[in-house]
Amino acid sequence: MKRRNELEKIALTQPKLLQTLVENRRVFNLDNCELNVYESYQQAYHIPLTFNDLVITSMVRGKKVMHLFDKPSFDYLPGETVIVPANETMIIDFPEAELQTPTQCIALAVDAGYIHQTVDYLNNYYNAADEGHQWKLQFNQYHFENDTEVSALINKLIRICSSGNGDKNIFADLNLKELLIRLLQSQQLQQVAQETAVSGSNRSRHHFVLQYIHEHLTEKIAVDALSRKAYLSRNMFFKWFRDQFGITPLEYINRERVTMAKKMLAIPGNSVNKVSAECGFTDANYFIRIFKKTEGITPKAYQMICTR
Structure with missing residues (x-):
């Protein structure tokens, strides 16, 4: 690949x-x-x-x-x-x-x-x-x-x-x-x-934020909820996250959802629409676009490689 x-x-x-x-x-x-x-x-x-x-x-x-x-x-x-x-x-x-x-x-x-x-x-x-x-x-x-x-x-x-x-x-x-x-x-x-x-989320705001993301990865994640976890305003939260980790909160969330999706796509019988919904994407077309941007191929092509 x-x-x-x-x-x-x-x-x-x-x-x-x-x-x-x-x-x-x-x-x-x-x-x-x-x-x-x-x-x-x-x-x-x-x-x-x-x-x-x-x-x-x-x-x-x-x-x-x-x-x-x-x-x-x-x-x-x-x-x-x-x-x-x-x-x-x-x-x-x-x-x-x-x-x-x-x-x-x-x-x-x-x-x-x-x-x-x-x-x-x-x-x-x-x-x-x-x-x-x-x-x-x-x-x-x-x-x-x-x-x-x-x-x-x-x-x-x-x-x-x-x-x-x-x-x-x-x-x-x-x-x-x-x-x-x-x-x-x-x-x-x-x-x-x-x-x-x-060890969970009780060490720093870094850990609080990532813990919350992973606990709610299959749900809609509101930026305001992440901001509150970090005890920062919405604008300051975006800047802080980017400064600390080099990517935006949305980029990190999508990356982790794609990682989850890859595991599910490797299981025979899982459709792309099902995987998209269960990994927290509300729009299958958006999921396909993000997956291809991240992995270089579509979810369907990835699934065919994993299951052939």
Whole structure:
């Protein structure tokens, strides 16, 4: 199944310029980051790769199998991003790489001082004093499915870093800061959602709001009710939610409903209309539109893949 929010394809290295058929590397250096483009043209296993700085990697073509943090290995596919701390060795397999179908991956190594500046910025300007939350990169959450904004930022950074523009450090700085903030917000959302599932809603307004959403996911969820849970006005609630999690409340609700719908569509006999209604969508056409936007295919097509 084609994944959504894949990166734009990067031109492959000309064959006569290849230095190696496994993890051939092109590098573009900037003031605060280093863009590496890796390509592999033959099967290989247990290839180590380590960076001295934190690295943001994203798959462009093909498939790798990643071994990280003594965790179970996982398939790494286009439309996904992985972050790895400095001096952590990735062990990588290339089970499907061939001359005609190479893998291609970017690795954006980011200066530690720049990361600290960005995290300090978030703690100074995107924190409510009464919540006691401190922004920080977490490596218990390191594997992401790209959203539209993350893909757009990475695509833009690739174009900037590989260009000959004399001002590219300025533009890279702006886009890199936004990318880091998006990833931090995504981690924040994952962390709060996991904590809410385990221990309920009695920790912070983050947990109260997500708990309420999940308890009422199959019903109509009023924004005023969410605002009250957060003890904020309607307008301030929208801004707070976006600042904390990087998406709007409606985007989060729809995303969780689509996740529920995918499980139901995998059960033979469930119609699209039934799944739509039971997942809290009042309009089946709206459900189909949101599902396709999120998953890249219609609910019916997804159901056919799951049940064939």
